[in-house]
Amino acid sequence: MTQQFPFSAVVGADGPEGPDPMALALLLTTIAPDVGGVLVRGEKGTAKSTIVRALAAVLPPIDVVAGDRFSSDPRDPGLSPDGPFGPDAPVETRPVRLVELPVGATEDRVLGSLHLERALSEGKAEYEPGLLARAHRGILYVDEVNLLHDHLVDLLLDAAAMGRSTVERDGVSVEHAARFVLVGTMNPEEGELRPQLLDRFGLTVEVAAPRDPALRAEVVRRRMAYDADPAAFAERYADAEAALRGRIADAQALVGVVRLTDAGLLKIAEVCAAFDVDGLRADIVTARTAVAHAAWSGRTEVTLEDIRVAATLALPHRRRRKPFDAPGLDEDLLDQVLGDEELPPDDDPEPDPQPDGPDGAGPDDSGDAPGDDPADETANSTDQTHNSTDQTANSTDETANSADQTPNSADQTPKSTVAGTGSTYRTRLLTVRGVGTGTAGRRSRARTSNGRRIGAAVPTGDRSGAIHLTETIRAAAPHQGARGRTAGQLVLRAQDLRVAVREGRESNLVLFCVDASGSMAARKRMEQVKTAVLSLLLDAYQRRDKVGLVTFRGTTAEVALPPTHSVDAAAQRLEELPAGGRTPLAEGLLEAAHLLAVEHTRDPQRRPLLVVVTDGRATAGADAVARSRMAAGVLAGAGITAVVVDCESGPMRMGLAATLAEHLGAEHVPIGEVSAEALLDVTRRAA
Structure with missing residues (x-):
């Protein structure tokens, strides 16, 4: 087995002030898996894949039911097609798995499918688990997640939302647990993620290569030392890895007793409202991340610092923004919302606020009208300034319009102007003529690996895919007598194989x-x-x-x-x-x-x-x-x-x-x- 680059050896994961945002996000989501995973965005060559692959080695081992292909927890076997398991079922301890989902994986490989060999030789419809089953209670890693085909994205969305995978295909009906930490890495230059999948990542971080020459030199030094002797390099960091593994185990044990006060929860809601995020998932993820950070820091109560860290990781990709805007967070606004005062104690819960009316003024009984607030006066004066600015802009537009009406002399003088853009709209669908065979997408008709099944064909060099079992058996059936078939066995030849022909949409x-x-x-x-x-x-x-x-x-x-x-x-x-x-x-x-x-x-x-x-x-x-x-x-x-x-x-x-x-x-x-x-x-x- 190849020696993995140690997590502690990644420059940034061992900083004197704690791990950098990428390493911290990965650690927090493993301390509290319900945070929802991590998306790491950054330019190529920034150790994204290296640190993710090193993560599994520092996680504490887990207990599973011995012999269970679905990694069931002995304390809660849950959904396992290999069950049910009694209280005396044997238990074994094994490391946490890191399962990699290739961008070009097939749907059968991800979900699992009919065990073809046993179906053909023994006539048994037996389920063969896929990558989602293998990743249960572990880490599912997708490199270049933004290039993942849409049909695989849909599978991940279903599993992430439900915590289980349901397979209904080829005569197989199976449901099994599929709770995993989803970690994706991507280079934004190659395209963005679908919004639905982006929102399923609990945390997101942006990474870039360090500009400090000393840090860059240290990265090169460590990499060359690892390449020269991986075993000796790993041994140098063995103590640091063991200490990190112990700290993660302690935080996992502590996370269940960390207390998030009502005041802290209200502060999280204020932060999320201030950044105009969509839905309430941001509030939930921020709260869970703040609790995990408190446990990582050895505290039993969430502080403002925990909320700050959680907000910087959970909100950038959830704030409402224009198309093509990169995720980001205004840290000045975050400081303003959080304030300088620590969270008040929550020993005696405050009484419910009285409704507005003659007997009470509600949560704020100061009695000030909206216009009485000095801040409102400032806002009003600001609005007036904006109005005057708008008038100036309008007069500028009128000048531009009159200039547009002037005969265009640009054909004689190559004078350049730069115009802005208006609000985008939903466009009509433009497609390529005919039926293609390109990469699965959402534009033009094509023969693809997914889509509706429209027939079967003999596999060739340019035509492959999932085996069409019914058509394969039908092609073999007329020849069984000549092949000397015995009871209970189906004699197949290579020429009998048929693959499904599917029509879907391709990208162009x-x-x-x-x-x-x-x-x-x-x-x-x-x-x-x-x-x-x-x-x-x-x-x-x-x-x-x-x-x-x-x-x-x-x-x-x-x-x-x-x-x-x-x-x-x-x-x-x-x-x-x-x-x-x-x-x-x-x-x-x-x-x-x-x-x-x-x-x-x-x-x-x-x-x-x-x-x-x-x-x-x-x-x-x-x-x-x-x-x-x-x-x-x-x-x-x-x-x-x-x-x-x-x-x-x-x-x-x-x-x-x-x-x-x-x-x-x-x-x-x-x-x-x-x-x-x-x-x-x-x-x-x-x-």
Whole structure:
């Protein structure tokens, strides 16, 4: 067995002031598993995977029912298909398991499935446990959790919510306990998590490589020493590991007696309300984390420091924020809410507050009207300041509007402007034509590993998956006499095997080709364009697509963002996109064609969807119109599914974008009909 890098040897886990946030979050969620796990976000090369894999080695061992495949607790056997177990069932002690869930795992591997060998040889329908069963009472670790397929995310959500796994498939009906500490690591540059799964992580931490040269040198020194002699390196930290294991065991024993007073609970509620978090799960997780931190610190009562630490770990990913905003927490606001005074004792519970009325003023009987508070006066004056600022902004907009009405001279002078974006909206569904075979996602029709079963096929090099048991038996049945079948046995051959063919949805490469020329530079028009593209980016994020961004203006086109899973990066590039100059439409289309050709070589299974955002004008260079039609022909000849989002506006329209769509063989969508609501209105009017 490979010697694991010691938890105590990770720089940051052994700091003089205690472990850093990443190490502390992992320790707290193992002290109190009901906290709900940890999500570690950070750039590559920051020891995320190293410290998670080292965690299991410092956890105290657990007692399980001997021979039980589902790690049942002898004190509470619970749901175990191997049970029931009597009070005299043998008990064994074993280390806590760290079970890794690969991003590409199949549903059968995660949930468990029919034991195929026994089903075929003995005719018995026996359940073979999956990864969720193995992770019970342990740690389930998902590296690159943001790249996990949606159908696996759904399985994790169900297990995390219910604490058990239910399997109803292939003639098997099994339910077993599945309570585990969920730990995920991810690089935000590769895309974000679905909000439902993000909320299931109790704690989240952001990590980055240290900028202190001395710390960086120490990291390298320890890593090189470990690589040279792992056993000797682990021996150096054996005492520190034993001490940490003992402290965790003590905290686990103490967590049940830690007292959270009513005053502390009210303070937690105030903090969560101040940060405008969704739902009440934040309050519950913060309370549990504060109790765990008090136990880790050896205290039997929660303090303000415990609440502070808990809030910094439990709230950043739960506060309400705009799409593409990174999780974070305003620590100044946290200090303001917590205050400087310690929590009052809770020996004598306060009486229930009296209701408002003639006999009492409720919780606050000062009698002050809302407008009597000096803070209200300050707020009112601030509002007046905001109003005057708004008036100034309005006058600025009027000036900008009058400038927009001035004839555009950007075709002669490449002057640039940068417009903002409006509020995003739900967009209509844009899909690639036909049926693909790409990575499971949520956009276009495809043959995938999940989805509804539509048939069976002979397995080949490019067609594999779960065995279709019924079709396999049906293929073998006519040959049993010739194969000398005996009673109770089914004689199978390799040519009998059939795999399930499923149809679901795939993710695609959505490449945006955005016109940033002078004809688009009017403030209102460019704001509308950016809002539409940002809304489409949000849709691509929700459908697990890969995205890229090509822009064209002046005389050239450029790849503003190579294809990536990080729609946050695309949104940032879009926000900073300047506009002005001539319209090199042909150069933009040819750059998109080249980029798509390169990406097809890298990932031939991922089908592209080209979204061209333009008014269709081509003004850069000689024969600009002819060259743009030639470039459109190149894309159409390559079979690229395209959509032209027409940005032309005003009463007098030339229809150039619609003509471009014809040459591309693309769908033509006016920018006002990108939203799903607008499409519904158009459909209603047509009916």
